Amino acid sequence: SQTIHQWPATLVQPVGSPLSLECTVEGTSNPNLYWYRQAAGRGLQLLFYSVGIGQISSEVPQNLSASRPQDRQFILSSKKLLLSDSGFYLCAWSKGGLPYNEQFFGPGTRLTVL
Amino acid sequence: DQQVKQNSPSLSVQEGRISILNCDYTNSMFDYFLWYKKYPAEGPTFLISISSIKDKNEDGRFTVFLNKSAKHLSLHIVPSQPGDSAVYFCAALDSNYQLIWGAGTKLIIKP
Numbered sequence: 387s388q389t390i391h392q393w394p395a396t397l398v399q400p401v402g403s404p405l406s407l408e409c410t411v412e413g414t415s416n417p418n419l420y421w422y423r424q425a426a427g428r429g430l431q432l433l434f435y436s437v438g439i440g441q442i443s444s445e446v447p448q449n450l451s452a453s454r455p456q457d458r459q460f461i462l463s464s465k466k467l468l469l470s471d472s473g474f475y476l477c478a479w480s481k482g483g484l485p486y487n488e489q490f491f492g493p494g495t496r497l498t499v500l
Numbered sequence: 501d502q503q504v505k506q507n508s509p510s511l512s513v514q515e516g517r518i519s520i521l522n523c524d525y526t527n528s529m530f531d532y533f534l535w536y537k538k539y540p541a542e543g544p545t546f547l548i549s550i551s552s553i554k555d556k557n558e559d560g561r562f563t564v565f566l567n568k569s570a571k572h573l574s575l576h577i578v579p580s581q582p583g584d585s586a587v588y589f590c591a592a593l594d595s596n597y598q599l600i601w602g603a604g605t606k607l608i609i610k611p
Binding site for chain 2: 390395428429430431432435445476477478488489490491492493494496
């Protein structure tokens with residue numbers, strides 16, 4: 387069976403500090419990978435998605451970046467965090483290829499920027 | 501500009517009664533819709549979906565209805581159980597096969 391891991395579960399960082407959130411998927415190969423953010427009182431906002439190693443699509447302009455160094459590893463980074471980066475970050479995967487395949491979510495990371 | 505709207509931030513329902521969660525969308529090109537359920541500090545989990553070629557899809561206690569002319573869909577849960585207390589997200593699939601999410605409705609089932 388497939389599993390998705392995210393860490394850390396919670397993180398408190400000062401403004402201007404760097405960020406690295408990691409997501410790994412087990413039990414599948416060549417998945418589509420996604421980073422979402424849920425801000426307080428708002429829905430899920432797609433930040434990045436990847437259909438393969440080194441292939442990253444950005445959905446919104448921001449000070450965040452994503453990388454996919456390995457097939458089942460997806461990393462969300464920032465060089466300098468802003469207060470507005472606080473939120474709940476979710477990694478998700480789906481089976482590669484079209485048409486649409488159901489997305490499976492990780493447990494999430496609660497980021498608080500002070 | 502929200503393309504998928506869930507206008508009720510929260511909903512409180514008595515245990516055993518029917519819960520009805522609503523969702524409206526603006527893009528008539530959307531043809532596939534999903535409902536996800538989310539508990540606090542966890543990722544969302546898929547609940548039920550519906551394609552625009554249907555107007556109803558049922559799975560156990562969960563039924564989703566789609567009214568294409570009104571660009572409206574609803575999720576019915578009957579009977580409601582305490583474990584149904586969660587945030588429910590409506591999502592639509594766009595032409596790039598990406599999900600467009602609503603803001604969510606927090607469902608509270610009262611004993």
